[in-house]
Amino acid sequence: MNKKTGGIVAGAAAVVAVVAVVFVVLGPDDDSVAGRGDPPTVGQMQNFLIAGTRLPGPTQTWSDGDGKTITLADFRGKVVLVNFWASWCAPCLRELPSINTLQEDLGGDQFEVVAINIDQQGKRVAEPFAQRLKLDALELYLDPRGRISRGVGVQVMPTTILYDRDGLEIGRMEGPAEWDQVDSKNLMRFYIDEPSPS
Amino acid sequence: MSAISILNPRRLAGLLAVLFAAAFLSTAASAQQAASAQAASNWVDYGQGRVRLVSATTGTTGDALLLGLQYDMAPGWEIYWRTPGEAGFPTTIDWTGSRNISDQVIQWPVPGRFKIFGLDTFGYKNKVVLPIPARVARPAEGAQIRAQINFLTCQETCVPHDISLEMNLPGGGGHSEYASLIDRYEALVPTREAGFGLSIERSELVDGSDSGLLQVVALSRIPFTNLDLFVEGPEEYQFAPPDVRISADGLRAVLQVPIALSSFGAIGTPPTLLGNELTLTVVDGGRAFEQTLRTSLGQSEATSFLPFFTIILLAFLGGLILNVMPCVLPVLSIKLLGVVSHGGGDAGAVRRSFLATSAGILFAFLALGTFLVILRSAGASVGWGIQFQQPLFVVTMILVITLFAANMWGMFEIALPQWVSNLTVRGDGGAPRNPHSVGSSFGSGVFATILATPCSAPFLGTAIGFALSRGTVDIYVIFAALGVGMSFPFLIVSALPKLATKLPKPGRWMDTVKKVMGVLLALTAVWLLSVLAVQVSFLSAYVVAGLMTATVVVLWGRRYLSQALRHVAPASIVALAGLAYLTPQFADARGESGGMEVIAWQPFDEAAIPLLVAEGKTVFVNVTAEWCITCQVNKRLVLNRGEVALLLNSGNVVAMEADWTKPDETIAAYLASFRRFGIPFNAIYGPVAPNGLMLPELLKTNVVMETFTRASGQDLLAAAGGY
Incomplete structure (x- = not known):
């Protein structure tokens, strides 16, 4: 007993x-966000560079498949991962399916993946590629004039940028990754779970 | 404060040093700029490499201008061909702002194949120059060149670039230091002329299927060595590297390209390929030829529609027929004769001996199969008798066969070291210790098979072509069938040894048979010499033929020599054989411009031309370079042959050659005087044409002969005494 x-x-x-x-x-x-520990930029995410200071995201616009104008402000309140891709960019084509899966797995009212095609020929080229790559979880977004991609200073393809709920840039990665793997999801969740500063 | 700190002596000294260095650097830079200002733009570093415009001339020397876009890429970075493959885009140039130039066309040297993230792409790495021919409206005014170039470079990532390059060319001028650089890359641009002796016979869709095989039949006037094919068609399709099969003489190739839908991009029903146009680029060594062809319906020449069993039967028949082909018949007959000379003998021994020979044949075929499998897995394009592309092998065979022929004619008895004679046939019909020894019989089977490889027999090509298009197992099965076929007569004898023991007793008839065999062997050697002639040169074939004749003469004459001199004979035969080995190497090393020339070329001397013409001579000028494949083709097919060779060596004609392998001011200036930027360049001077008549880049015998007549004002061939 x-x-x-x-x-x-x-x-x-x-x-x-x-x-x-x-x-x-x-x-x-x-007290602070830093108390949560450092962001997990390991493995697939090791080249993800966290910005020293979060600066406001771009004000330039892009369009959806129907020609409707879109801006980053339309996603206010969500953590947004913006991926720039093109049909001529082999590493982009390689990583796009994983970006689609990331949206499938984590997308919702807290997080959204925005994949913007920068082919100059626009929808005519982008849409067949999106269909062949089975990007069915992603909206078709187009930036044929390079307004938004230039606005955020994309030089290397692919470039993927993460924005917080207030539209401030958290950080970015140049080069491809497996975005549906645990390294990437941990990083996304780290910021999705970030307490709102307000 | 700031004034004070500037006046601080240490700072002042540092400042002065910086200013001095800057002044020095800018002086050096401007000096360098002055040297090449007119022929090249500045390099622009774009992070993954650098790029600039270059010009073949220091100014606008005529209405044609040759520019080049020169890339120096960091290791691993790729730029793209005109057809980039599954991802990428080619360089495009916006010439807005340029003055006095027009019709600029980017030319695309043969690309490389690069896999990037699993996607097949075509492009360039490390260094490339894209030649850009253009027109100049008013040459005297010079040209202003403004090029906005847009291109993509990729490695782990892709970086698109937009870069402005500018260059101003004055009117006039001569060849620039970049002329031979641009020319070297221009030589790599596929021609659409029926040049380089390359052509495409047909392009067909096997069984009309869009997801099957594209079959292209390519022909060449000199043997193919390292063949590749690039196919450009609707973007919905992608075309894999070809499966290459080259005919035994090396002059015909069947290329089969697996067709697949592109990984990306196609939506709905892609266009059918049948009847559609495809652009085909055939590349062989440094030669490249392109043609746009409508695809027809065809059947695979790999005969893959034949059932496997039929193929095995064909292989068996092919092997069987090999026995009566001239290259094998003598060897195997010798074996039979060896048996005869022993008046039959023990049936059991005959059986063992013939079984061993069969095993030797089978072993050799399987070894050959293994060799081909290894070569194929190493990515080489393989074919029956591939070793005959190797001049040294051909010389070896010529030597061996010559010695055998001499042996058959009774000129000598094979007295090879013991271990060799154990392996080879006792051709003298003499009495080896054990004529039916299993080891020596096995060796004779192996030897017969090696000798058989240069011979093509009916059905053989079909079976081997099929085998090479299939997997490893199929290759072994088919080669085994060939071996069984070839050893079939021996298997029969070993099953029925009485066939051998009942042959008539040796006598005079056997001597006659041996003489005939010797003649057959000699004919085989002649055939091999013709292979050598195509491979290396006619001259080296003649030289080897001469050496072989000398060998036979030495062997024959030996018996009339005194005892003392007789010992010299073996040494002289070894020396002759050694010379035979050196012949193709010598011709190879010196190339067509070396000491083994058919034509007695004189070094180029422009100043001497008017003097020679004044003497009534006709002068032929050939500007060539080692890297200029067209030049080699011109030589091989036109200059070194027939009437033209006869004329060039006749007393009335002075043949001059200028070697432009390395940049050379004199030659460049000479070419510039004809407003030509590249080679091949040929011109004929004569009393009627003291300023010279230019020949087209690709020479044709009749055109050269006509130009000779026009320049000299007479029929030179007749003057030289005709043939």
């Missing part, structure tokens, strides 16, 4: 200790 009670007490103590540790490590920190 005694023995059994002792076991229960010890077990309860252990549970309390674990919960306490978890709370300390993962729990909300009132």
